[in-house]
Amino acid sequence: MKVHRSFDTLGQINNPVVTTGTFDGVHIGHKVIINRLNTLAQNIQGESVLITFHPHPRRVLYPETAGKGLKLINSQEEKILLLEKTGLDHLVIINFTKEFAQTTSQEFVEDLLLGKLHAKIIIVGFNHHFGHNREGDYSYLYQLAQKHDFQVEEIPEQDLENETVSSTIIRKALQEGRIQRANAYLDHFFIITGKLIDGHPKCYEIGFPTLEMIIEEDVKLVPLEGVYAISLNTNDNRRYKGMLNIKKFKENQQPSVQVHLFDYSTNDTLRNKTATITFHKRMRDELQLDGADSLKNRLKKDKKDIEQLIY
Numbered sequence: 001m002k003v004h005r006s007f008d009t010l011g012q013i014n015n016p017v018v019t020t021g022t023f024d025g026v027h028i029g030h031k032v033i034i035n036r037l038n039t040l041a042q043n044i045q046g047e048s049v050l051i052t053f054h055p056h057p058r059r060v061l062y063p064e065t066a067g068k069g070l071k072l073i074n075s076q077e078e079k080i081l082l083l084e085k086t087g088l089d090h091l092v093i094i095n096f097t098k099e100f101a102q103t104t105s106q107e108f109v110e111d112l113l114l115g116k117l118h119a120k121i122i123i124v125g126f127n128h129h130f131g132h133n134r135e136g137d138y139s140y141l142y143q144l145a146q147k148h149d150f151q152v153e154e155i156p157e158q159d160l161e162n163e164t165v166s167s168t169i170i171r172k173a174l175q176e177g178r179i180q181r182a183n184a185y186l187d188h189f190f191i192i193t194g195k196l197i198d199g200h201p202k203c204y205e206i207g208f209p210t211l212e213m214i215i216e217e218d219v220k221l222v223p224l225e226g227v228y229a230i231s232l233n234t235n236d237n238r239r240y241k242g243m244l245n246i247k248k249f250k251e252n253q254q255p256s257v258q259v260h261l262f263d264y265s266t267n268d269t270l271r272n273k274t275a276t277i278t279f280h281k282r283m284r285d286e287l288q289l290d291g292a293d294s295l296k297n298r299l300k301k302d303k304k305d306i307e308q309l310i311y
Contacts, residue, residue, distance in 0.1 A: 001084045004092045007116040013090060015046025018119040020130060023052050024167040025073035026082040028187035029158035033125050034086045036155060040121050047089040049117065052079070053096040059219065060096050071221035073170055073186075078193050081276075105136025109144055119150055126157035177224030177282045189278045192220070192257065196270050199258050206296040210245075210258040211270060213277060222246060222255050229281040229306040232261060235274060240264050243299075243306050244277065247286055260299075262307065280311045 004010055017040045023030050034050065041048040054076055058067035074082065083091055094100065108131050113119045122141060130136040138154040145152045158165045165185050173182040174190060183189050192213060199210025215222065223246060230244045242261040249256060259277065283302060289295045
């Protein structure tokens with residue numbers, strides 16, 4: 001997958017089949033759209049193109065209302081990582097500004113999708129809107145298609161256990177600690193990618209050394225406080241099983257994310273490295289424990305419970 005930060009760097013793309021959207025989470029509904037995108041591109045000997053936006057439009061347009069405090073399932077790096085696995089040919093990341101938000105739906109289609117990209121087929125998800133004041137939709141695209149001789153297709157909404165899958169529903173599940181529910185909606189495990197540093201000294205003292213993960217993007221959603229069964233993958237494809245504790249110390253700051261790995265004897269080789277944490281199950285709430293011995297005994301039980309899980 002080729003990543004582009006501007007329409008001006010696209011070069012020649014053969015018979016582009018295009019979709020647009022924020023695609024936060026790259027969830028099961030998004031994957032239906034992308035799979036269709038790839039299939040249609042193959043059918044016409046073309047290339048699949050996904051256009052997305054950064055920062056999230058809500059944070060730019062409504063910083064004091066709908067965008068205030070908005071947390072995203074994926075950081076920018078994580079979204080690129082997940083999209084790479086879908087078989088996409090091209091990812092175009094548009095720098096979303098208040099100026100760009102003034103682009104009308106007609107300008108977006110005629111000047112960008114057709115003028116610069118030369119799209120042959122445009123695919124949109126169910127009830128997708130685009131352009132200034134969200135004025136563009138499937139019906140409008142269909143009208144333009146008759147005028148400009150391109151194809152347009154709408155993908156129906158996706159249901160899981162009679163619930164419509166959306167990024168909003170997944171964010172809610174994560175904020176409530178319902179990791180397995182969120183993973184089902186995502187059709188992959190929820191992840192956090194970041195840099196590892198030395199963990200809390202108290203954990204070393206009681207025999208449970210930890211690494212702390214630094215989350216660089218303040219918009220990244222961190223699940224509900226508590227203890228989780230996780231695995232950790234390094235950039236050189238090493239995998240460790242372990243447990244993780246999330247604890248929030250101050251409002252408006254990212255929570256502390258402390259990781260203890262079971263089959264890892266020293267943290268030296270992982271310190272200051274970038275890794276990806278995969279969330280498998282939430283084990284319990286954050287508990288108020290009296291003293292180091294109580295904490296140590298509780299962590300021993302957590303470790304035993306997690307080691308019995310198959311993942």
